[in-house]
Amino acid sequence: MSTATETVPAPTQVEIPKISIDVEFTGGLEMLFSDQRRHTISLPAANKDGKPATIADLIHYLCEHTMKDARKDLFVLQDHLRPGILVLINDADWELEGEEAYEIQAGDNILFVSTLHGG
Amino acid sequence: MPPALCALCKTERALIKRPKNYQKLCKSCFIRIFEDEVHHTITSSQLFFPGEKVAIGASGGKDSTVLASVLKTLNERHNYGVELILLSIDEGIKGYRDDSLETVKRNAVQYDMPLKIVGYDELYGWTMDQVVETIGKKGNCTYCGVFRRQALDRGAKMLGIKHVVTGHNADDVAETVLMNLLRGDLPRLSRSTSIVTGSDASEVKRSKPLKYSYEKEIVLYAHHKKLDYFSTECIYSPEAFRGSARSLIKNLEKVRPSAILDVVRSGEDMARLVPGAAPSSCACDGKATPNQTPADEDNIGGCGSSNGRTNGGEMAAMEKRLRENEAAEAAGLETEITAEKPKARSQDKPNPTNGQLKTAGTTVPIRLKQKLGTCEKCGYMSSQKLCQACMLLESLNKNRPEITI
Ligand SMILES: [Zn+2]
Numbered sequence: 001m002s003t004a005t006e007t008v009p010a011p012t013q014v015e016i017p018k019i020s021i022d023v024e025f026t027g028g029l030e031m032l033f034s035d036q037r038r039h040t041i042s043l044p045a046a047n048k049d050g051k052p053a054t055i056a057d058l059i060h061y062l063c064e065h066t067m068k069d070a071r072k073d074l075f076v077l078q079d080h081l082r083p084g085i086l087v088l089i090n091d092a093d094w095e096l097e098g099e100e101a102y103e104i105q106a107g108d109n110i111l112f113v114s115t116l117h118g119g
Numbered sequence: 120m121p122p123a124l125c126a127l128c129k130t131e132r133a134l135i136k137r138p139k140n141y142q143k144l145c146k147s148c149f150i151r152i153f154e155d156e157v158h159h160t161i162t163s164s165q166l167f168f169p170g171e172k173v174a175i176g177a178s179g180g181k182d183s184t185v186l187a188s189v190l191k192t193l194n195e196r197h198n199y200g201v202e203l204i205l206l207s208i209d210e211g212i213k214g215y216r217d218d219s220l221e222t223v224k225r226n227a228v229q230y231d232m233p234l235k236i237v238g239y240d241e242l243y244g245w246t247m248d249q250v251v252e253t254i255g256k257k258g259n260c261t262y263c264g265v266f267r268r269q270a271l272d273r274g275a276k277m278l279g280i281k282h283v284v285t286g287h288n289a290d291d292v293a294e295t296v297l298m299n300l301l302r303g304d305l306p307r308l309s310r311s312t313s314i315v316t317g318s319d320a321s322e323v324k325r326s327k328p329l330k331y332s333y334e335k336e337i338v339l340y341a342h343h344k345k346l347d348y349f350s351t352e353c354i355y356s357p358e359a360f361r362g363s364a365r366s367l368i369k370n371l372e373k374v375r376p377s378a379i380l381d382v383v384r385s386g387e388d389m390a391r392l393v394p395g396a397a398p399s400s401c402a403c404d405g406k407a408t409p410n411q412t413p414a415d416e417d418n419i420g421g422c423g424s425s426n427g428r429t430n431g432g433e434m435a436a437m438e439k440r441l442r443e444n445e446a447a448e449a450a451g452l453e454t455e456i457t458a459e460k461p462k463a464r465s466q467d468k469p470n471p472t473n474g475q476l477k478t479a480g481t482t483v484p485i486r487l488k489q490k491l492g493t494c495e496k497c498g499y500m501s502s503q504k505l506c507q508a509c510m511l512l513e514s515l516n517k518n519r520p521e522i523t524i
Pocket of ligand 1: 125126127128129130131144145146147148149
């Protein structure tokens with residue numbers, strides 16, 4: 001996991017603009033996120049390089065701020081989303097939207113669905 | 120990026136990218152094509168006949184919920200004339216099945232299907248919790264899987280039903296193919312690819328109508344049809360080897376989505392090289408094949424959880440015992456035959472890539488299941504004296520702790 005995000009904002013203390021989005025976890029992933037399906041996330045609009053926040057940034061953010069479960073590897077492997085987890089961006093397969101490179105817009109609904117859990 | 124349009128209707132926005140061919144589809148075209156493909160599998164394999172009673176092995180999870188929903192839709196749309204019943208197994212794991220059984224109960228109402236729940240305790244005298252008390256936490260998937268397989272069959276028998284359909288999908292089949300490939304177990308690989316297993320006249324037939332459906336599409340189907348399903352992680356650890364095979368499949372899919380169906384097809388092709396194996400793509404002559412075998416525990420897929428983070432030492436030991444037992448049995452019931460092609464013997468050119476299971480001058484013995492008997496104890500179809508469940512029960516019963524209720 002990247003370590004930079006925690007330390008960058010401290011010295012400047014400039015208010016970074018945030019975008020508000022809805023993030024949902026289903027298919028068993030909610031278990032990793034406090035058993036809560038819906039989360040409203042205020043995501044920094046730009047990442048540490050000053051670029052617009054992408055799904056990749058969101059995944060980092062979720063790991064560091066939202067996920068209380070210690071089993072990060074059930075969500076992220078080698079710094080990327082674990083294979084077998086689907087992402088729907090406003091109901092569309094993220095493969096149609098550029099996957100991790102998709103630039104997040106305010107009001108987006110991002111759904112993470114695990115295909116890995118049984119029932 | 121402008122939104123892509125559906126490749127079929129060319130009017131709606133594409134929401135799905137199909138893993139098998141990268142086709143971009145809108146929601147309604149995707150739902151339709153998913154159903155059409157399952158219909159094709161059902162008709163080309165002649166899975167059902169009119170008036171047949173069919174039990175859907177229902178866990179409340181995504182696969183069986185999608186299966187129930189699709190079968191209801193297709194049964195009505197194409198007039199299969201089958202009578203569908205939900206059949207659920209209660210393993211007796213405190214808390215674990217509560218929510219999933221509640222889901223199945225809701226499904227029964229939503230799909231207007233009767234529901235039968237069978238408990239391990241009534242079938243085996245043991246709940247899974249009692250098994251765990253006795254043997255510890257590791258190695259449960261073997262017990263659970265073996266017990267569950269028979270539980271569905273026995274539950275079906277109790278209801279007078281001779282056909283159980285399960286929600287095994289292409290990912291499950293690919294995973295099993297890989298596992299058997301990595302074990303060098305070609306006969307089992309062969310069995311695991313067939314869409315129908317165990318269809319002896321007196322026994323319960325098993326089939327997997329979602330055999331060619333990607334897990335990804337099953338999840339997307341459930342999502343877009345807003346199906347009510349339950350996800351859980353089995354609280355007991357999955358077998359490490361299965362977890363690794365599953366991770367491998369998912370990693371391959373990421374790089375090359377068609378890999379999953381390619382592995383399934385490769386498995387079918389390899390199955391044809393195994394003498395006596397049924398042709399896997401069509402089950403219509405199922406009774407005529409000499410190789411009717413019970414479904415393997417490998418077909419069950421444990422609990423479907425794939426973390427593979429624990430390695431079950433006791434499970435491995437039990438698996439080993441099961442296998443040794445099977446191997447010993449094989450000596451009696453199975454014939455060592457050789458993939459023959461005698462004339463190719465000392466012929467001119469070495470021919471390493473001729474698609475045969477042998478290279479020139481070398482014969483590779485292939486085990487062939489000759490016949491199946493029944494378990495001495497319970498009468499369940501088995502190639503051994505005791506079926507796997509009875510074997511497990513025997514060792515369990517030796518260790519039964521003094522419990523007074
Ligand atoms: Zn369309």
